[in-house]
Amino acid sequence: MLLHNRYASMMAHIFPFSLVAWYYESVLNARFRHSNYGLQANH
Numbered sequence: 001m002l003l004h005n006r007y008a009s010m011m012a013h014i015f016p017f018s019l020v021a022w023y024y025e026s027v028l029n030a031r032f033r034h035s036n037y038g039l040q041a042n043h
Contacts, residue, residue, distance in 0.1 A: 011020050034040050 008020075008024075011023070
């Protein structure tokens with residue numbers, strides 16, 4: 001967990017916030033099963 005916090009802190013200082021937010025949002029969306037909660041997008 002410590003390594004992850006150091007990595008996240010480093011990313012937040014080097015890259016713009018929008019890029020960091022996009023990255024973490026895509027990682028979390030890949031791990032989150034939206035259909036379990038009725039949040040499946042209608043594309």
